[in-house]
Amino acid sequence: MNALRQAKQEAAASLLDGATLPEAGGWSRAAREDALARLRAMGLPSKRDEYWKFTDPGTLTAREAPKAVTFDHGEPPVFDAIDRLKIVFVDGVFDAEASDDLSLEGIEIARLAETGSADIHWAGDVYGRLEARGQSPVERPLAALNTALAHDGVLIRVSKTPSRPVSLIYHHKDDSSDAMLHHVVKLEKGASFTLLENGPAAARFNKCLEVDVADGAAFHHVRAQGRDHERRAITHMFARLGEESTFKSFTLTVNGKLTRNECIIELTGDNAVAHVAGAALGDGDFVHDDTVFITHDAEDCESRQVFKKVLRNGATGVFQGKILVQPDAQRTDGYQKSQSLLLDGDSQFLAKPELEIYADDVACSHGSTSGAIDEEALFYLRARGIPEGTATDFLTLAFLAEAVEEIEDETLAEEIRGRLEGWLARRRG
Amino acid sequence: MLEIKGLEVKLEEEDKQILKGVDLSVEAGKVHAIMGPNGSGKSTLSYVLSGKDGYEVTAGSAELEGADLLDMEPEERAAAGLFLAFQYPVEIPGVGNMTFLRTAVNAQRKARGQEELSATEFLKDIRAKAKDLKIDAEMLKRPVNVGFSGGEKKRNEILQMAMLEPKMCILDETDSGLDVDAMKLVADGVNALREAGRGFLVITHYQRLLDHIKPDVVHIMSDGRIVKTGGPELALEVENNGYADIVSEVA
Ligand SMILES: Nc1ncnc2c1ncn2[C@@H]1O[C@H](COP(=O)(O)OP(=O)(O)O)[C@@H](O)[C@H]1O
Ligand SMILES: [Mg+2]
Numbered sequence: 001m002n003a004l005r006q007a008k009q010e011a012a013a014s015l016l017d018g019a020t021l022p023e024a025g026g027w028s029r030a031a032r033e034d035a036l037a038r039l040r041a042m043g044l045p046s047k048r049d050e051y052w053k054f055t056d057p058g059t060l061t062a063r064e065a066p067k068a069v070t071f072d073h074g075e076p077p078v079f080d081a082i083d084r085l086k087i088v089f090v091d092g093v094f095d096a097e098a099s100d101d102l103s104l105e106g107i108e109i110a111r112l113a114e115t116g117s118a119d120i121h122w123a124g125d126v127y128g129r130l131e132a133r134g135q136s137p138v139e140r141p142l143a144a145l146n147t148a149l150a151h152d153g154v155l156i157r158v159s160k161t162p163s164r165p166v167s168l169i170y171h172h173k174d175d176s177s178d179a180m181l182h183h184v185v186k187l188e189k190g191a192s193f194t195l196l197e198n199g200p201a202a203a204r205f206n207k208c209l210e211v212d213v214a215d216g217a218a219f220h221h222v223r224a225q226g227r228d229h230e231r232r233a234i235t236h237m238f239a240r241l242g243e244e245s246t247f248k249s250f251t252l253t254v255n256g257k258l259t260r261n262e263c264i265i266e267l268t269g270d271n272a273v274a275h276v277a278g279a280a281l282g283d284g285d286f287v288h289d290d291t292v293f294i295t296h297d298a299e300d301c302e303s304r305q306v307f308k309k310v311l312r313n314g315a316t317g318v319f320q321g322k323i324l325v326q327p328d329a330q331r332t333d334g335y336q337k338s339q340s341l342l343l344d345g346d347s348q349f350l351a352k353p354e355l356e357i358y359a360d361d362v363a364c365s366h367g368s369t370s371g372a373i374d375e376e377a378l379f380y381l382r383a384r385g386i387p388e389g390t391a392t393d394f395l396t397l398a399f400l401a402e403a404v405e406e407i408e409d410e411t412l413a414e415e416i417r418g419r420l421e422g423w424l425a426r427r428r429g
Numbered sequence: 430m431l432e433i434k435g436l437e438v439k440l441e442e443e444d445k446q447i448l449k450g451v452d453l454s455v456e457a458g459k460v461h462a463i464m465g466p467n468g469s470g471k472s473t474l475s476y477v478l479s480g481k482d483g484y485e486v487t488a489g490s491a492e493l494e495g496a497d498l499l500d501m502e503p504e505e506r507a508a509a510g511l512f513l514a515f516q517y518p519v520e521i522p523g524v525g526n527m528t529f530l531r532t533a534v535n536a537q538r539k540a541r542g543q544e545e546l547s548a549t550e551f552l553k554d555i556r557a558k559a560k561d562l563k564i565d566a567e568m569l570k571r572p573v574n575v576g577f578s579g580g581e582k583k584r585n586e587i588l589q590m591a592m593l594e595p596k597m598c599i600l601d602e603t604d605s606g607l608d609v610d611a612m613k614l615v616a617d618g619v620n621a622l623r624e625a626g627r628g629f630l631v632i633t634h635y636q637r638l639l640d641h642i643k644p645d646v647v648h649i650m651s652d653g654r655i656v657k658t659g660g661p662e663l664a665l666e667v668e669n670n671g672y673a674d675i676v677s678e679v680a
Contacts, residue, residue, distance in 0.1 A: 380519040383479050385507035385537035398523025
C-alpha cells in the first residue's frame with residue numbers, strides 16, 4: 001500500500017475514533033456498517049488526490065467544524081411564495097413545530113431517524129446503495145462518511161405525482177453546528193416529483209441525496225444554498241435513471257467560504273435524460289466547486305451540464321466534470337459547459353472538463369471558458385444611458401441566464417432570477 | 430449645440446495619433462454630414478465624443494450645449510442628450526431588446542430628474558415607433574441585436590434614437606449594408622426626428638444616404654482633420670470625382 005493511502009486511512013481512523021453509528025438496529029445498520037468499512041478502506045480525501053487538487057478538503061474533514069456566524073439577509077426566504085410541503089431542519093435537527101404534516105397524496109415521507117431501526121424498509125434498496133456504486137472509479141469518502149453517520153434525513157417514496165413539491169428548509173442558528181443529513185428519494189414508474197432545498201443548514205454541512213428514478217419517472221430539483229458567508233458544505237447527489245426517465249437539477253449558490261457539490265449520475269435505461277445546472281456567485285472569501293460525473297450506460301440517452309460562476313474579489317471557482325460513455329451507450333448525446341465570469345483580476349476559475357468515450361456513435365461536446373465582462377457590450381449599454389453598475393449587472397445576468405433556463409418551472413426560474421438580481425444589486429449598494 | 434475645438438486624439442495603447450485637430454460646430458436644427466475615405470478618423474471622432482475607452486484626448490475640447498463632454502462618463506453624455514448610432518451595433522446575448530431599451534429610457538429620465546415611464550406608456554410608445562421602422566414584435570423580444578440582419582441592426586439603432594429622443598444625434602455609417610428600401614426606412618426615421626432643437630452629425634462614406642437625409646453642411650475628413658467644408662454640393666462632388674481630388678487639393 002502506498003504512503004498516501006496509508007495516511008488517508010489513518011486520518012479516517014482518527015476521525016472515526018470514538019464515533020458511534022446512530023442508534024440503528026434494523027435495515028439501515030448493514031448499510032451504515034458497509035459505508036464505514038468503505039470509508040476506512042478509502043481513507044479521508046487529501047489535497048494530493050486527483051479530484052481534490054483544486055479544493056482543500058481540510059476543513060471538511062477536520063474533527064471540529066470551523067465556526068461560522070449566521071447571517072441575516074433580511075429578505076423573505078427563497079420559495080416562500082410557492083405552495084409546498086415544508087420540512088424544516090435547524091442546524092441539521094428536524095423541527096417538527098416548523099414543519100408541515102408529512103402526509104401528501106401519492107407519496108410517502110418518513111424520517112431516517114425514526115425508521116432506521118425498522119427491520120425492513122423500502123429505502124433499504126437505495127440508502128447507501130447508490131452512494132456505494134458512485135465510489136468507483138472516483139472515490140467519494142465524505143459521502144461514505146455521511147451514509148455511515150448521518151443522524152437524520154428524509155426518505156421519500158413517490159408512487160403517484162403529488163400535488164405540490166416537497167421543500168427541505170435548512171436553518172442555521174448555532175455558530176459551531178456540524179450537520180449531517182442523508183435523504184433518499186425513490187420515484188416509482190411514471191411518477192414525477194419536485195424537490196426544493198434551501199438554506200445554509202449549519203456551520204458545516206455534509207449532505208447526501210440519493211435519487212432512484214424508475215422508468216418513465218421525472219425528478220425535478222431546485223436548490224438554493226444559503227447565503228451565510230462563513231458556512232462550509234460538502235454535498236453529494238447520486239442518481240440512477242431508468243428508461244425514458246428524466247432528472248433535472250439546478251443549484252444556486254451564493255456566498256459561503258467553501259461549497260463542494262458533487263453530482264454522480266448513472267443513466268442505466270435507454271432514452272433517459274439528465275440535466276444538471278448551477279449558478280454560483282462569489283464575492284471575496286469564497287470557494288465553489290462543482291464536481292460532476294455522468295455515466296452513460298444505455299442507448300439514446302442525453303446528458304447536459306451547464307455551470308456558470310460569477311467571481312469577484314478573489315473568489316475561486318472549480319469545475320470538474322466528466323462524461324463517461326460506456327461501450328454499449330450508442331447514440332449518446334452529451335453536453336457540458338462550464339464558464340466563469342471574472343469580475344476582477346484577483347478571482348480565479350479552475351476547470352477540468354473530461355470526456356471518456358467507449359462507444360463509437362456518440363455526440364459529445366464540452367467547453368470551458370473564463371472571461372471578463374465584454375467591454376464592447378458594456379460600452380454599448382452605457383452609451384444608451386445605462387449606468388455602469390446596472391450595465392454590468394445586465395451582462396452578468398445575461399451570462400447566468402443559460403444556467404437558470406435549465407429550470408423547467410417558470411415560477412421557480414423567476415424566483416431564482418430575483419435572487420440573482422438582488423445579490424448583484426446589493427453589491428452595488 | 431455641439432462644439433468641437435482643436436480636438437486631438439491618440440490611441441491609449443500605442444503611440445498613434447488619429448485625430449489631428451478637429452474643429453466642428455453643429456447648430457441646433459441643422460444636419461451636418463462628415464464624409465471621408467476609410468481610416469480618416471470618422472468613427473474615432475464618434476467614439477471619443479460618446480466616451481469609449483482606449484482613446485486619449487491630447488488637446489482640444491468638445492462641448493454639448495456648453496457642457497464639457499470629455500469630462501463625463503458615457504452614460505452621463507447620453508443623459509445629456511448625445512446619441513451615437515453605431516457603425517457596428519453590438520450583439521448582447523441574454524439581454525432582451527425591450528428590457529434594454531426601457532432601462533435605457535428610464536435611466537436617462539432619472540438622470541435628468543424626470544419621472545420614469547410606466548411599462549404601459551413605454552410599450553405604447555415603442556410599438557408605434559417600431560411599426561414605423563417595420564420592426565416587428567418578435568424582433569423586440571429577442572436579445573439585443575442577436576440574430577439581426579445588418580439592416581435590422583441599423584433599424585434597431587434608429588428605433589433606439591427615436592425612443593431616447595436625444596438632442597444631438599451622431600450616425601456612423603448607418604447606411605452601410607442597407608439596401609434601397611431599408612435605407613429609405615432609416616432616412617424616414619431620421620427625417621421624422623428633424624426639428625429645431627436637435628442637431629445631427631451624419632457620417633457616411635457615400636453620397637447615397639444624403640439624397641434622403643438632406644444635409645445643411647458637408648465636411649470632408651481626411652487623415653484626422655476636416656479638410657474641406659461646404660454645402661450639399663460638396664457631397665455630389667465626392668460622388669462624381671472621389672476623394673482623391675479634394676484631399677490632394679488641400680494637401
Ligand atoms: N482601437 C484602435 N486600435 C488600432 N487602430 C485604431 C483603433 N481605432 C482606430 N484605429 C485606427 O485609426 C484610424 C481611423 O479609424 P476610424 O476612426 O475607424 O476611421 P473611419 O471611421 O474614418 O474609417 C485607422 O487607421 C484605424 O485603423
Ligand atoms: Mg468608420
